[in-house]
Amino acid sequence: MPERLLSWKEVTMGGTVTEPGSSVEYPTGTWRSSRPVHDMESCTHCMICWVYCPDAAIVVENGRWTRFDYDHCKGCGICADVCPVSTKRPHPVTGQMGKVIQMVPEA
């Protein structure tokens, strides 16, 4: 069942969002034209990508880099740009030497 959309008489005044944190329910990952990919073996968990991500698409658990939130990552590439760590071997996804986070075209 698709969610019922509210009528103009039911929406909040001025489009004010009264439910905190509701952007979680709004997947923006479909906007992505390229996707960040990560090399866990070379990652030092410095969290620079976590600091710079303009969404909240770097998931950290127990102080460790864990995964990308691909439901919300818009593919801006900032994480790949700011990643300061080089891979110790060809990147497991791209096969290229370079940074721990690299961008690949979205399928």
Added chain:
Amino acid sequence: MVNMLIRALDGAHAVAEAMRQIDPDVVAAYPITPQTAVVQTFSEFVADGLVGTEFVAVESEHAAMSACVGAAAAGGRVMTATSANGLALMWEVLYIAASLRLPIVMTTVNRALSAPLNIHCDHSDSMGARDAGWIHIFAENAQEAYDNTLQAVRIAEHPDLLLPVMSMQDGFITGHGVERVEILPDEVAKRFVGEYRPAFSILDVDHPITMGAWDFYDYYFEHKRQQSDAISRALPIIEAVGQEYGELTGRRYGILESFGMEDAEIAIVVLASTAGTARSVVRRARAEGVKVGLVKPRVFRPFPDRHLVEALSGCRAVAVLDRSISFGAMEGAGPLFLELCSAFFAHKACQTEIIDYIFGLGGRDILPEHIEQVIRDLQEIVRTGQRGPLVRYLGLRE
């Protein structure tokens, strides 16, 4: 009725007095002639500790309206003032203030827009903003500018509206012209405007909200329809506030003011200070037996279509006096004329001939002789049945 304090004030200082009594939480403003006297005087009240207002001296009018939006979103009672190019610089934020339903009150001391550079009165500034979603109220004189400022707060903050109000007066003509103005005692004015209780505040951490969030094609349309519905409900609220103010002061305010309309065959429609000139000419003409009347709309947004058609549709010929041009509109007419024609057509009152006069651009004087010419033109239309030119010009060198 309360005892008034009688002061000699120009329109700008009269508005500053009203702002002192309102004591808003935040005023963010940037000086521009001829609004300067409002904000300069009010900033003295701030410096002298007569108000508790946080005065934000911003770097532009875009910043002024942006600061007002932020302060109003935080739940404050917020005011500002501007003129002409300052109003134009606020453009995108005017729409945001209205769309977020923030009851900001802004005095606009009407002045011509550049270019060429001119500091004197016409209505091109606020008329350019007529579709931004604000309520527009025009004052004829300094007294009305004071009275409208107090009422604007009540109108804007009405829970069924929560819309910004632009309160106009004519630059220099009333803005800098000293008149006898009756001022309410402070405590009576404060009681009239009351305390503002915002529906939302972005600073309320116990009830966190987001304002102005992303709104896609699945919801933006609904929000706009709701906004349009809200401003469409404003006229009865404006009338009720005007009625209550009248009980307090003896000066009742409605949507429009009619003079000599009960048996009028011809009529003049004009906003703001020129209504004073027109009234004196109409009064004299009526004493000479001419069945001419005057209608002064006080409210331009929302447009009082039914009020105007009801007041004017018994006339055989009507002249609208427009102090601005809607460039590229039908025959270069002005906005008041265009809206009135639409109203007459929509309400099937097309038997009345309506003509438009552009006048007073850039502060060009409008004289009693000009109004007399309008009356003669209307009489000629009635006599011959020939409408003649749709759009005409008063006081222009041909």
